[in-house]
Amino acid sequence: MKRFPVTCPSCEQQLQVKRLTCDRCGTEVEGIYPLPQLAALSAEDQAFICEFVKTSGSLKEMAALLKVSYPTVRNRLDEVIARLQPPSAQP
């Protein structure tokens, strides 16, 4: 399966959207658009957030679902939160 690239394979800088296409009529829009915050996360982080939303934000349910302990899920969430912070706010 193709993975949605979020960082440049050459210099690891975060990628931006340059071209958008309408699948139905073929219209193309070109420009420089930054990736939405969630889309800029890794596929693993995005999957984690999806599960988190599906469990109504219950860390306890997430822990049962992932078969790990509560603090493990809490720490994983802390990592995602840190990645969502602007670089200036990161520790």
Add this chain to the structure above:
Amino acid sequence: MKTTQLLFSPFHRIAGGGALVSGMVGIGLAGLIGSAQGLHFDGVLDVHVGKKAPGWVFVVEGFISWLSLALLLLVAGRLLSKTAFRSIDLLGTQALARWPMVLTALACSAPGFHRYSHALMQSLVGLKPGQVPSMPAFGADGIVFGLVTLLILACTGWMVLLMWKSFSHCCNVRGGKAVGLFIITLLLAEALSKLLIGRLFLLLETAAS
């Protein structure tokens, strides 16, 4: 779960109420096995062959040792951690971290360990300053004593590692500051537990007289 993860990072999978119950069972078990041979867990890091006492005292010593460290680490975690961690996770995993003491208690019941330990103590009793002790003969009992001592050291090291992992994982803290605070808290908890257990024996002596 891989064996190494189970032995050295069990808190990735186990925490909260489950860890608390398992940990308390372990503390109780170590105390009971210890009571049969006069083995006291009289401090956060201590294992000593000591004087006889009612069976419940051995169990209570373990619980005092666990709570002394767990409660002080709870305060340390609240001061240092930037995340909203649950107290039950830290209390439970700290209790579970004391399971190596069950192994220690079992190892000390090896035949010959107490005989050599007693002989060693006898050779040191009444020793004047500068006097060289006459060590007991190093036979089969001596070998058992040496091996058990090594195992006690390994189990104590393993327990401290688990205590640190519990603190680090539950409070999501790492780095030099966290290690420093853990060591200071461990030393404070050791002093606190010795003080409380000392008080317990004082109360027992007062009640007996």
